[in-house]
Amino acid sequence: MTIIAFIGSVFSPYYAKERRRAIVDPAQHCSINVAVYGRGAARWAMTERCRHALGATPEQLAIGPSSLSWDGTRLIVRIDEKAPVTGLPVRGVVTLEPEIRSDFATDFGTDGRHLWAPIAPRARVEARFDAPAISWTGTGYFDTNRGDEPLEDGFSYWNWSRACLSDSAVMLYEGTRQNGSKFNMGIQIAADGSVSPVELRERCDLPLTRYWKMPRETRVDAGHTANVEQTLEDTPFYSRSMIATHLLGEPVHAMHESVSLDRFRKRWVQSLLGWRMPRVTLQGSSRGVFGMSRDQIE
Known part of the structure; x- marks a missing residue:
């Protein structure tokens, strides 16, 4: 939901x-x-x-x-x-x-x-x-x-995911601004609200969505991969998916989205x-x- x-x-x-x-x-x-x-x-x-x-x-x-x-x-x-x-x-x-x-x-x-x-x-x-x-x-x-x-004035594309770990939550954001510069941010938020940066160098390309061929990708622990378990939304400019991935030493399920503001325009x-x-x-x-x-x- x-x-x-x-x-x-x-x-x-x-x-x-x-x-x-x-x-x-x-x-x-x-x-x-x-x-x-x-x-x-x-x-x-x-x-x-x-x-x-x-x-x-x-x-x-x-x-x-x-x-x-x-x-x-x-x-x-x-x-x-x-x-x-x-x-x-x-x-x-x-x-x-x-x-x-x-x-x-x-x-x-x-x-x-x-x-x-x-x-x-x-x-x-x-x-x-x-x-x-x-x-x-x-x-x-x-x-x-x-x-x-407007979002489309600031960003060209992004993907985002969020997962619960055993004692914290992890969020990953990655994308391209409209000026062509890229950003890649990961954070882990502990039970006390403290925030730690997460640096994941291993990129994992996920399958394009079935109907509108939206690109999807994420970051995972080195030596691991991620898989799409269910595509919830497959639209011309947006996808929402449930993925199985591996983050900070734990196998987890994550909510994932990808957005193309260039398509939305x-x-x-x-x-x-x-x-x-x-x-x-x-x-x-x-x-x-x-x-x-x-x-x-x-």
């Missing part, structure tokens, strides 16, 4: 269209993206909403009928969304309780234009959904990103995004692939 709350939906074709017109109001492009994976229980929702649907306080973020709230020890996410095209409901409550907390943050050498912070690199998660009817507990992860420019890619990202207007009507033509996106 992944849940992402956006103020300024970075992959929104509607937001990209406004930026091309120099109209920049992130609050006009808010959404909560929910992806639930599992045999017989897969659901995906990402409805974009306007400023009137946004409510934000230090303790709560509400976007439409869904919300995230912090009670001092736990993040409680209440989901009430609908899948695009099918209209199937995605409704439930997810509770995340940090096991490791961190104040680490980095801008990946962008002079502060982008910031990433793994707030809870390891957490205990409980999910209780009515639709689809699933219930489970497990480990999770909570981070935050913000930026003063292409208008034909953005014209496809309306299928998965309908937009609700102030009047309550919605637009999606059926209500937005190619020239409207451009």
Whole structure:
């Protein structure tokens, strides 16, 4: 499962269209993206909403009928969304309780234009959904990103992975900035929140995704390799996968993603995004692939 709350939906074709017109109001492009994976229980929702649907306080973020709230020890996410095209409901409550907390943050050498912070690199998660009817507990992860420019202006490509070790969490980030310079960062965050750099020189190329041929790679311990266990998302510019790998002396399972912002820039890619990202207007009507033509996106 992944849940992402956006103020300024970075992959929104509607937001990209406004930026091309120099109209920049992130609050006009808010959404909560929910992806639930599992045999017989897969659901995906990402409805974009306007400023009137946004409510934000230090303790709560509400976007439409869904919300995230912090009670001092736990993040409680209440989901009430609908899948695009099918209209199937995605409704439930997810509770995340940090096991490791961190104040680490980095801008990946962008002079502060982008910031990433793994707030809870390891957490205990409980999910209780009515639709689809699933219930489970497990480990999770909570981070935050913000930026003063579009992602595609700062980066050309990146891959990221996160894994839980026996007493810590490891995150790897590697990619190329738009100016052609490369970055490669690995960190290990211990139970007390202390951060240590991780230097892995062994690169492992993973198979291209099946449909859109997205490149995937990662770093592993010397003498070891990594394998894709499951491809969760295979899109023209983004992949999300579960991989089996070996990090800091331990065999682990990791969540992995790769993103091509150069692909995302292409208008034909953005014209496809309306299928998965309908937009609700102030009047309550919605637009999606059926209500937005190619020239409207451009």
